[in-house]
Amino acid sequence: MKKIKNIGVLTSGGDAPGMNAAIRAVVRTALYYRLNVFGIYRGYEGMIDGDMVPMDYRSVARIIHRGGTILQSARSERFYTDEGKAEAYRQLQKHNIDSLVVIGGDGTFRGAERFAGLYDINIAGVPGTIDNDLYGSDFTIGYDTAINTVVEAVDKIRDTAGSHNSLFFIEVMGRDAGFIALRSGIATGAEEILIPETQTNIDSLIDKLRYNRRESKTSGIIIVAEGEKEGGAYEVARKVTEQFSEYSTRVTILGHIQRGGSPTCMDRVLASTLGYEAVKALLAGKKGIMVGQVNKKIVYTPFAKAAKEHQQIDPNILEMATILSL
Numbered sequence: 007m008k009k010i011k012n013i014g015v016l017t018s019g020g021d022a023p024g025m026n027a028a029i030r031a032v033v034r035t036a037l038y039y040r041l042n043v044f045g046i047y048r049g050y051e052g053m054i055d056g057d058m059v060p061m062d063y064r065s066v067a068r069i070i071h072r073g074g075t076i077l078q079s080a081r082s083e084r085f086y087t088d089e090g091k092a093e094a095y096r097q098l099q100k101h102n103i104d105s106l107v108v109i110g111g112d113g114t115f116r117g118a119e120r121f122a123g124l125y126d127i128n129i130a131g132v133p134g135t136i137d138n139d140l141y142g143s144d145f146t147i148g149y150d151t152a153i154n155t156v157v158e159a160v161d162k163i164r165d166t167a168g169s170h171n172s173l174f175f176i177e178v179m180g181r182d183a184g185f186i187a188l189r190s191g192i193a194t195g196a197e198e199i200l201i202p203e204t205q206t207n208i209d210s211l212i213d214k215l216r217y218n219r220r221e222s223k224t225s226g227i228i229i230v231a232e233g234e235k236e237g238g239a240y241e242v243a244r245k246v247t248e249q250f251s252e253y254s255t256r257v258t259i260l261g262h263i264q265r266g267g268s269p270t271c272m273d274r275v276l277a278s279t280l281g282y283e284a285v286k287a288l289l290a291g292k293k294g295i296m297v298g299q300v301n302k303k304i305v306y307t308p309f310a311k312a313a314k315e316h317q318q319i320d321p322n323i324l325e326m327a328t329i330l331s332l
């Protein structure tokens with residue numbers, strides 16, 4: 007096994023609170039084990055452009071509590087191309103970088119898998135996305151902060167909904183996954199939670215709202231995941247009000263507020279742990295894997311599996327949410 011000497015670290019895809027804590031952990035663990043470490047800016051884009059700098063202990067001081075990513079992030083179109091990957095590898099060779107820690111979501115790992123298939127480079131992944139949709143980790147970095155942001159926002163909307171007898175359709179992020187919607191919906195006592203993993207039935211939704219109305223529910227919150235299959239919050243609200251207009255209806259799209267903010271304690275600890283473990287994994291000769299935590303244990307999942315086999319929604323939790331919202 008070739009000894010590793012120089013590690014590059016990057017953040018890629020949508021930023022997520024806790025990415026800075028992960029960068030800090032990678033840098034400090036690498037330095038502790040006497041490796042050189044380079045920060046690569048703007049994910050794979052910066053790698054192609056050779057935008058990378060050596061990092062030391064102080065480069066990652068006072069960042070553990072900050073949202074966003076000090077290395078910045080990007081979704082790189084160029085890295086999809088053979089020329090882009092070849093140039094990225096040339097830049098790594100120029101800096102003698104033999105190993106990478108990539109922090110991001112499924113797109114990041116798909117890119118890493120293809121890159122490692124073409125070139126001699128050791129790559130470990132750290133799951134950083136608010137969507138929590140990766141197989142191989144119970145939680146991804148940023149998810150806990152994002153759902154707490156959603157909960158805070160929905161609680162506020164609940165106040166105004168109650169004061170005006172309104173029905174709110176609140177759209178949350180998650181791309182094609184419903185984890186943010188489901189967990190924040192449970193935590194805010196949402197009347198309904200609509201997610202991409204189950205087909206929304208507008209007629210049943212209306213039946214439920216009629217029932218709520220009869221049972222003297224004067225207002226309500228419907229959490230709609232952005233990937234929900236009837237078309238999202240505006241579309242669902244339109245379809246409902248066409249047939250049932252007893253509530254005054256409002257739509258709120260929470261948007262990118264969900265990606266920002268100071269990471270929660272849980273995200274900081276998860277990010278610190280996975281960043282540390284990613285460097286240890288590379289030192290132990292592991293590569294082509296995402297480092298995750300399942301049932302409090304560190305697990306290594308090949309990139310292809312982590313990105314392709316999405317984490318599954320537990321149907322019992324969905325049922326519980328429905329029962330508790332009556």
Ligand code: F6P
Pocket residue numbers: 020111135136137179180181182232265
């Ligand atoms: O993957 C994180 C995420 O915030 C998704 O929830 C959302 O669908 C997407 O990124 C939005 O990406 P962008 O900021 O590029 O529009």
